[in-house]
Amino acid sequence: MTHVLIKGGTIVTPDTMLEADLLIEGEKIKAIGRDLAAPDGAEVVDARGLMVLPGVIDAHTHIKLDTGIYQTPDDWFTETRAAVYGGVTSVVDFATQYEGQGFEEAFADRMDEAASSVIDYAFHMMVTDLPPGQEERLGELIDLGIQSFKLYTTYRPNYYADDATLLRLMEAAARYGLVALVHCENDALVTAQTEALVKAGQTTWRYHGMARPALAEQEAAARVLFLADVVNAPVVIVHNSSAYTALLVAEAREKGQIAFNETAPQYLILDNTRYEGSEPWRYILQPPLRDPDEAEMLWSLLSAGMIDMLITDHCDYTKEQKLEHNDFTQTPGGLPGMETLLPLTVTYGVLAGQLSWPDVARLLAANPAQIYNLWPRKGALLPGSDADVVLYDPAGERRITAEDLHTIAGYTPYEGMLVKGRVVASLRRGEFLMREGEFVGEKGSGVYLRREPRFWD
Amino acid sequence: MTHVLIKGGTIVTPDTMLEADLLIEGEKIKAIGRDLAAPDGAEVVDARGLMVLPGVIDAHTHIKLDTGIYQTPDDWFTETRAAVYGGVTSVVDFATQYEGQGFEEAFADRMDEAASSVIDYAFHMMVTDLPPGQEERLGELIDLGIQSFKLYTTYRPNYYADDATLLRLMEAAARYGLVALVHCENDALVTAQTEALVKAGQTTWRYHGMARPALAEQEAAARVLFLADVVNAPVVIVHNSSAYTALLVAEAREKGQIAFNETAPQYLILDNTRYEGSEPWRYILQPPLRDPDEAEMLWSLLSAGMIDMLITDHCDYTKEQKLEHNDFTQTPGGLPGMETLLPLTVTYGVLAGQLSWPDVARLLAANPAQIYNLWPRKGALLPGSDADVVLYDPAGERRITAEDLHTIAGYTPYEGMLVKGRVVASLRRGEFLMREGEFVGEKGSGVYLRREPRFWD
């Protein structure tokens, strides 16, 4: 069996930082220890000065997305290869149940697409067609190894779930040991606001932020939390762009509800003053960027431990697609982000004094692994866990430019921003996927991660 | 000028009870005092042993209702005559803006109907058609002397207002000094539940209560309070059938929101065990009767001063209309109640130790008058106020029977229930409308009550 010994680094866990060596045997972590001896034939990695982090789990991505209207022209190889450059070694992406489809078919289709993945993957099922009385079909997800599904409070007619549907499906989630992710934006408020802008002829990119007010997110989140509480269902309120939304979730959890929140670098590091700048097209996404105040408050909540996960909502539309119409109603929404997730978190979080290194391990690995029932296989640097490891060198700094990135987008929303340090190497199940800037992984070497139901206390 | 001197009674105000005489001159109260001398020619009423209450204001009634599907076959004379037997001397009923109609037209139509009223009347405007950009038309209400309007979160397609409409119109309410009444039931939850029952063939009356769960009311109330708070709009959450709804409103008010709640005798005195009894048809209304626990908790909130108004939601469908189809989806919803409002409140409230007499003056007169800006003209036993007075004799008891009542319904939901005491006389603007069980009012003698906008601190 192959061995890799990572020597002299600082191992980061959700609770502590440890000067220790990490020994990998085959696909698994074998030991953590002081001055571990290298087994015969082991590759010894000198990690002095480096942070040894659990591989990042990006728990909210949209690789090779087909919304029905728009398609990202990427594939699972291009995107996971880019991810590896950013230290991401697992994703929880989505399988979409299109109208009239069974879950098995939706799953099989997505499995085909993901076959080229370099990193490991799981899926949330987007449930779009499950009429009253058929809730028990959620049980099929368990057979498919799926423990989470997603609902939308907006996007009529395809994705929209009304309150009765939300309640029905969340009730079933609780029963089956599944967790429901909910995209929260009040459909009526978003529609009305968008129509008002359209009517006023204000549809260029710079108006994008106005079309989807923070209130729409806050209201929907409050409502979903209320309904989830009624049926005692575990719920994730996804991509919180407003601090008030995140606070609602945190308060619900403090009162004992099983509720989690996510935010993303774009909501922390960017803000809606970008829409007034020269390149508003770079920032078309839903929910949109918010007031600078919101970003500041999100940082406060993040520092206070009141946000559970950092994710990217990665969508790799190209610059050409984005620039096609200067009209937010016709521009596909979503930003690439996997490759920059970890460096931005380290730079604007840890090195700016907002987060600790253990926070990074918690937000990007341990928490998503636990919430989505991948733990301790994933998300932990513990003997017996998969040897998904990132070596991060906090020294040095560089500016982000699209040319240096590996997505197909041809742009990045973070163009020109400074990041500190870099990912030196990414290992997935004991195998180097990237080292010193060179991709060394094998296309299709990622595996599907089956998950069991989880019943929360 | 005519004079009436009510001697020796106990005058009830929202704050106190007072052994004092009440002197009326013309339409107004002239004085409250001890041992007042009778002016020449004054009619002197011996009120010893009687409670002297402000005339009841029923602030939520549906006289001569036309829902578009059903019509109550009553008229303003029959109903207000019945009301007078119950001590009701003013109503705030509704004028309905039908689709495509202007407020002026809706108002004029309703004024014609109300011309036969025996008691004084004001209207809430049911706003059903006010597209985006036309919010300033709410200003027309002010010209019509209207300070309140009503919105529905359910009843598609005619009455339903989506969240964007609620937000728009409540925002305008705040701006114009109007108060918004909102019927709160989550449309999706009610629709889904009803469809499930229809699908299961469970549409007889006994299933009525299941079609509209308390959760639907609670959720909608929480949402409306949230939206009202965002735009700082005064709001009345009408006919709370669930104690949790009432509590949400009370908590909002404690935090400084201008929010009020109502409940009705049917939600306090009846409960959903009636649907399992032999005559479920008597209890078809929206929202439906609730669990006995809810009624008990509503009493607790009422006793604790956390509910603002008692109203009837009076609808005088006849027994024949009710019995036509043993199908809750085809039975018109709504119960008669004005005539029994005060005796039930006294019996199950005051004489059962749940309320004080001043609470009655507050819940049935002072509060509705203040919230709907009729005060101090109405709702107060103060010099200068309209002499709307009820004399109530708390002695004796009788059973309610439809035969003894004066509505056209031919039934009452309270059939056979005991009430203590009785209304001895009702005066409106100094004029006896009923005395000792005999109606002595004049058809059409009621007047329209113009109201000014109110801007709350």
Add this chain to the structure above:
Amino acid sequence: MTHVLIKGGTIVTPDTMLEADLLIEGEKIKAIGRDLAAPDGAEVVDARGLMVLPGVIDAHTHIKLDTGIYQTPDDWFTETRAAVYGGVTSVVDFATQYEGQGFEEAFADRMDEAASSVIDYAFHMMVTDLPPGQEERLGELIDLGIQSFKLYTTYRPNYYADDATLLRLMEAAARYGLVALVHCENDALVTAQTEALVKAGQTTWRYHGMARPALAEQEAAARVLFLADVVNAPVVIVHNSSAYTALLVAEAREKGQIAFNETAPQYLILDNTRYEGSEPWRYILQPPLRDPDEAEMLWSLLSAGMIDMLITDHCDYTKEQKLEHNDFTQTPGGLPGMETLLPLTVTYGVLAGQLSWPDVARLLAANPAQIYNLWPRKGALLPGSDADVVLYDPAGERRITAEDLHTIAGYTPYEGMLVKGRVVASLRRGEFLMREGEFVGEKGSGVYLRREPRFWD
């Protein structure tokens, strides 16, 4: 029987303002009404342009105080005569049980002193010596017509009650239908702070404010509220100088505790920057003046209805006594205030937009009357109530100067401050005590006000 008819004024009640006449017959209010006719021989008072208020009840005064160390050289005639100039027609002062004394003796002594009073009076009993096991002696207070007693958390050794004593006596208060007033300052904190200043040689008047930090008040109030809650005892936290103290009481009441708070004009209108001024001797009192922020927040709480009573804590030490030693440890603490209470409340409250006129009737009359069980005999302008009436002319303004006041102090803490309007006349039980600046009352015409126990719901 004599009659007084006050015509054309604005009658102020805790709930409303009313253009109406007020008719007095003998000692009682006979009627309130529009255009009341004058009985034969009645004195008719033209009150056009005047506010007709209930006579002020100052529920916390120290007339002819003997602390054991200091004595105010006043008497009940001089002080109540001055009070009448300010519209005060009743006081609740204190009878002190000195060590070893019975309540009856303490009461009899105080009754002798009060015999010269011009206005009506009741007493709180200062309980200083009631050892464990003798709590039932509080029952004697009921025989004396006393419904309230006072405890101190500081002033060792004479007045200090430790926590066990507080708990014992508040428990008994609950049992006997009495209410406990508690002077809240943490003894250890005050003592330590004072000793530190003494040690540092910082005892001149300018250091007075530092000796008794707001924290000492806040802590003691929190503790007393906690203990009162445990034994379910009604409690008044007296003379709140810190807004946080007042807030603690208001929050306790919102949670259902029977707890009340007072503040005084000195804490609202003055602040501790006065200690740095040229005449710090004018402001020696316990608790001391606080930061300007505190005064501002107290106004906010007062405006929000979160403070129950305005009182003076009147102590008429003379200027000579005050100036004897420039040493706060040797200067008697306490300020004169009855004569300025109403004008200051009107000027800095009503006319500055912080309070309404009904608030004045509530804070200075109705609330103290209700809390100390004098209502509706006192504190109300209702038929049957004692005809204690103040006529206030809001027009005009003047500066307060000691020369214009009628206390014996020879100074006022409000020297030179502007007040708007003036007391035109004061009536007590139907009798003019002052009119147009001339005292017309009779020495000794005040009567003792017996009070019954009150058991709160």
Add this chain to the structure above:
Amino acid sequence: MTHVLIKGGTIVTPDTMLEADLLIEGEKIKAIGRDLAAPDGAEVVDARGLMVLPGVIDAHTHIKLDTGIYQTPDDWFTETRAAVYGGVTSVVDFATQYEGQGFEEAFADRMDEAASSVIDYAFHMMVTDLPPGQEERLGELIDLGIQSFKLYTTYRPNYYADDATLLRLMEAAARYGLVALVHCENDALVTAQTEALVKAGQTTWRYHGMARPALAEQEAAARVLFLADVVNAPVVIVHNSSAYTALLVAEAREKGQIAFNETAPQYLILDNTRYEGSEPWRYILQPPLRDPDEAEMLWSLLSAGMIDMLITDHCDYTKEQKLEHNDFTQTPGGLPGMETLLPLTVTYGVLAGQLSWPDVARLLAANPAQIYNLWPRKGALLPGSDADVVLYDPAGERRITAEDLHTIAGYTPYEGMLVKGRVVASLRRGEFLMREGEFVGEKGSGVYLRREPRFWD
């Protein structure tokens, strides 16, 4: 260097349970891993079926106690030897500053006594004599390697600190990076209650529980938390016997205060019905045992993660001392407990479903280590940490009897109670102190644990 390899056990950390081996090299943990190879000469311990826990830190003990009145006739060897049988490998005990003494002297005396300890030890300083102005002497504690000190709200005159002293010293604690432990019982309430019992002749042991009501603890805790918050001082409210006390602390922490709580097995497993039994002498301690309800609620809080540490408050008075006077005022208070701490926690916590194994590692090791700044040297099973390890076999059960225990007390409060499983071995810094029931440690081999100040975020 010596090696010990613990193979095949279940390693318990505060976050997880791990099937892994633990390798010790010298005094330190070298590695945690799967199937670790044994170094040459290593002792290999077969831990299959055993739980591998961090050595227990009992952070509140009174070995060789001298209260000034009573002395425990034990010594540091006897007690730490007994502790080792229970898996305790470190204690934080107390050094007492007697009146007039300097900290250095107090420390030196205690160091002499502790020289015979078998396990490692740190001290909280009991601060009893630090007059105003000398707060900076707390800085001397830092030189002594002491990061915590203790104050009492009761026990006049020696230990009692009044509120001013508490405030002064906690303020200094915050400044110096120290944490204050406070024994919370309201002195006045305890004194009054005790005096009442004495007066009533009710001083036999069965009355012990009545002398110190839960209210006394609750009030003092509320007060101390309030004062600590004012000066932003980290504080531990020690030995919570009442659930409400523990809740107050937990709520303070949720609001951001740096406040911690402890409870002890006696308050969880025993209750005040014992005082009515045949051997009340076994349960004389301060605070006393409480109502069974309290114990139940403490378990709920413990399960919910709202209690931070489990400690023993170990005092090894002998049965003879306890039985000398059937009078709680003359019986020394305090119970032995170190030896039973872990088995009771496992039995009544883990195996009864109230706690998880990770909770045990948290409550008995990680939390005390972190709060008292011993972490990660102590309290963690991490490479580089001291190899303090307990092997626990959860199988089997036995009854506790004094004969089987190793203290000098000659009795145990848990006599006859069932415990499940047993401590198989205890290692301290890599050295076996006990294995298979045989003590193999060396007298005096324990070392003093210096601690640094800690400044909390």
